[in-house]
Structure formats: C-alpha cells, structure tokens
Amino acid sequence: MGGNRTHNGNNPDKVTPLDPRRHKGTGREETDLIPDEGSLGELLIHMRRVRQTVPVNTRLREELRARLLQMQAAEGAGGTQRPGAASTPEGAPQPGAAPAGEGMPPSPAQPAGKGRWPKYFWLFPAVLLLVAGYWLWWSALTPKILEAGTTREISRFWLEDSPLEFVCAPRGRGFLAVRGGALLLLDQYGNQTGIIKPPGGQSYAWPALTPSGDQLALVRRYETGEAEIIRAAMPAVPLAPEAAPQVERALAGANVLLKVDKGKNPAGLVWSPDGKTLAYSLEEPGGKEEIFLWPGGKEPVSLGPGRNPAWSPDGCRLAVERAGPAGEPELWLVTPGGGDARRLTGGRQPAWSPRGYLAFIRAKTTERVLTYSRDGSPLFTVRQRQEEIRTINPELLGERPPKQEENQTLPTDRLLLAPDTTPGGTELNWLRQLEMEGVREPRTLLLDQLNNYQSMHFSPDGKTLLVARRDGGTVALVQVELREKTTGRGEKQ
C-alpha cells in the first residue's frame, strides 16, 4: 500500500498531503492506514484518484479573484488587512512579509501613491480612450465566432413522446417549460418552483416570452381537438415559488389571440424582437406545415411552408426549417413580407441570437476508432450518424446568401457543440464479443442515428444557449455559456 502512494508533499498548493506525514517532535506518522485491512489500500488509491477526478473550476478561480480584487479596491487597500498579525505572539511582521495596508494586491488602475497622480494624470484618460477605440474597432470590424464555454445542467425530465418545450425569462428571472401539458416554473438555478396545470380537458404547449419578458404566449389545446393561441401578462418578478399563483391568475384571464380549427396544430411560437408580432407554424392533418405571422389584431400572414421559425435580431428576416427534396431538413431565410426566400444550409431547429448568430442542429456521420492494430491502423471502428449544434453569422453572408447546390453546406458555419462520442455499453459488448471470438481483422459497427439534441433557445441577452439534450431515458435542460472569439489570421469565418 505504501508503495502505491504518490508523494505530493512538495506541492505548495496542497493544504496537507495525504501521504503519511511525520509529526514534528514526535516523529509519529499521520497516516490513513488501518493495519491488516485487506482491500483498504486499493480503496485509498481509489479515493485519491477520485480526488484528482473532481475538477477544480479554474475559470471561477480567476473570475472570483478578479471580483475580490475589485471589491477590495473599492473598499480601500487597507480594508482587509488581517489585524490578527498584530496580536500574534511574534508581534511585529517578519521579514519578507507584505507591507502594512496590503490585502489583495492593488489593481493595475489603482494609483501607487497620491504624489504620482498629477504627473501622470493625463495618461489615464488617454489609455481609456485607446481602450474604447480598440473595443469599438474590435466589436464592429473584427470577424468573430461563437464558442461554447461552461455547461451546466438546469434540470432533468423524464423522456416523453413530445419534445421538451421551454423558454428563458430575461435578466436571470428563470425558465418556463411545458411537460405533460402543464407549465413548469423554474428559478434561475433550475429548481422547479411551481407547476401550473390547465383546467380539465385542456393542455398547454409552446410557451413564448416577449424579449422584455412581460408577455407570455401559449398554445391551449382542448380534448375536443380545437386549439387557440393565448396571451397573458407575466409578472415582473423572478420565477420563485411566490410567482406561481400570479402566473396562474394571469393565465386564467389570458386573451385569446387566435382560434385554430379542429385538427390543425399550432406550434413553434416565437415573438418578434419588438414583441409585437408572433410567428408560429400550423400543421394540417395531411402533415403539411406552414409558417404564419400574427401581426396583432390583423389577419395572420402566410410565409409559406416550414416550421420552427426564428426571428433575426433586427426583425427583418426569419429563419425557418423546411423539408429538402429528399425530405432532409434545411434552413431557409424568409422576410416578414413573404417575399424573397433563400435556402441557407442543411439543418433543423434554428435559433437566432440577439447578437446575430444563428444556431441550428445538423446530423453528421461520425467514425470512432475503438482499438488499433499493432501497426497503428484502425482495427475496430464504430460509425454512427449523430447530431451536433453549429452556428453561422448570416450578417456576414450579406443580404443574399451564396447560392448552393443541393446537399451543400455553407463553408462559414462553425461547430458549437459536438456530439458525445463516449463509448457506450453497445460498443463495449461488441468489443467483448469480438475478443471472445478471437477476431483480429478490421471491423466496423454501424449504430442507429443518435439524436442527442431536441431543441434550443438563446437567452434574451444572447450570453447563453439553453439546450434540451436527450440523455438516456431523460431530457436534460442544459445551459451553455457563450463567448465571442475573434478569428485568427488566415482563419476563415
């Protein structure tokens, strides 16, 4: 057991190493060992390995450090100096210790001394101007791409026949989701704070909040087959437990915007950026789907075939999903006037960020090598069609996206979230079987298509993407932090 122990006593970041340590003076080891315990050594090795497996959030470490620095700078440099040093037996500070008045190191913008201010004062606004100028240039001219940052699971639901329908409330107020015909309220941490069930014989579907979060549109379906689109005023409070009765009251007194004939199925509700026009799709009994706009008090306007509309941030265009010649999903750009429509690329479920990025789901064939032969060539391989999330910035394509051949994709789209290619039980069982049969020739396992992603929405500020991801027998609602990155030299956008 002792032989398996790793020595980490030299690591200054550790509070205490887990190896046996000698107590000063006594020479006694502080050890975790229990003598004559059979598998304990293995357990301890396991636990140490687990400790290394538990990751530390390095990003939080840096961000929190910066925040603490800022707070301390605001409070004044001497605000958090530990006074305990004065009451220690040693009394006076030891050599090499930080000078009095130092807590966190001063921030770079903070003057080192009052006497220096008048001399270099002009430097401060000059640097600010330079930074502001650079920022303007950077934000306006430099081509950027969207990258996925930290991912966190908001909530998890049982898998149902219908996809998980959800929407983000603005300013971190929480999330709304529809499951089993009921409206669920989730707070900003993903805790379910309320469930609003419709009256008997009715069910809710497709929640859509205006960008300001003050209006909620919903589909209300009746058991008789009829449906209507309703609108309710949302309370301007976080979706905490006390908000549930208010939302319930608002839904009870909701306005009916549109009644839909029996057998037709409204879906994919989404408000325009100004919160005045509602886009939705209508599925007819034969399976035909058509996009409509409800421009407030007027008759709905048809935008042609399609489903899952998404508004551009300026409200001048919509991305919609249409079936291609072979039935595969494609993204099209249409205008609210119903005029010029152009195919953009292959994919489904468009979501348009307030910052201009269009995200969508596309299936692609992945090939994973599970084992290699001795000469380094692939031996056992798995091939599967899996979905991934990609983004594109339609603004960079201009008013008229380049014309493409069928089945072609734009060269400018970027991968945002890759499919999960971790080997699963099926692959492992296949490998075991091949091993038992003594197979040594290259083999490929073809797996069924994996649809990990159900749907997605950007948060109203465009800083996060909320994704419904299928995970075994459940659907996980996952929030992905987003960051913009400038493209490198020679790198294509």
Next chain:
Amino acid sequence: MHKRDENERGTRASFAELYDRYFDAVNRYLRYRMDNPWDADDLTAAVFLKAMENFPKYRGDAPFAVWLFRIAHNAYVDYLRGRRERVFTEEEMSYLEAAPSGPEEELLRSEEVRQLKDMLRRLPPEQRDVVSLRYAGELKFSQIAQVLGKSTAAVRMIHHRALKALRAHYAKDREEVEGVGRQ
C-alpha cells in the same frame, strides 16, 4: 505545512495569497460533497466573499485553513438546510427524480466520482464530514478536529470507522461489478 501555518500566524499574509493557496481545496471539497458542481461553485464564491468580509476579524488563533473550512463547512450545512426546507409536491418529485440509467449513460458519467459519492452517502453524517474534509479538503486530523469542534482522537476514531465502512461498501461494489463482468 506546519511551518506554513506558523508563518500565516506570524506574518501579514495577504488575502490574495491565502485565496490562491486555498481556493482549489475549498472548491474541490464542495464539489466532492455536492451533486451539482454549479451549486458547489456558487457556494465556493460565497465562502470566499464571506471570508474576505470577515478577514479583518480573523485573529490568527487557529490556522487560516481551519478558519476558512469552518466557513465552508457551515455554508454547506446551511445549503443542506435550505434544500431540506423546500417542499415538493408529489407531481414535482416525479419530474425531479432521475430515471434509472442504462450502461451507456453510466459510462457517460464519471464512474469513479459517482461511485465514491454513492459510498459517501451511505456513511453517517459525521463520518461523511471527516472523510470529505480529509480527502477533498486535504486537512490534517488536528485541523478537522478544530473545524468540527471535536478532539483529534475522536476525529481519528471517526475516520477509522469511516474507512472500515467504506472498505466494506467498496469491496461489495467491486464484487458486484466483477460479478456482472463475468456474466
């Protein structure tokens, strides 16, 4: 380590220096104990904010690690209390409970972390406290004793019992896994 503690007491160590030294241990301790890493990160931030606020009151009577982990441990206990006070209806529970997962889903998770958290859950609370502070917080027995307000001998005894219990769970889990593998 001992030397460093003495230095902390004797010198005017800055909060930044202490933050850099202990962030990983605190963050790992909370992530080790909590199922949701996001909540653990939030709590880590709250711990350091509270520590910074109260830093002027820190007298240096106990090592900084002990003082900081007392804050972290209390924050964790408060977090648990807050969660326990939440009332779920039966309908809500059906949504919140995780579905039984198949072998593929099992592999998608970090198996070892899951297994250890599972074993920890089966321990009595005080054993769980000691094991977490020891293996994730990487504290000495004497420091754990100060954090939990117990004697060092008592902590050693709790630790001993916890390892015995963990060993039993671990051996049982291994047997089950190997049994499945053989099938």
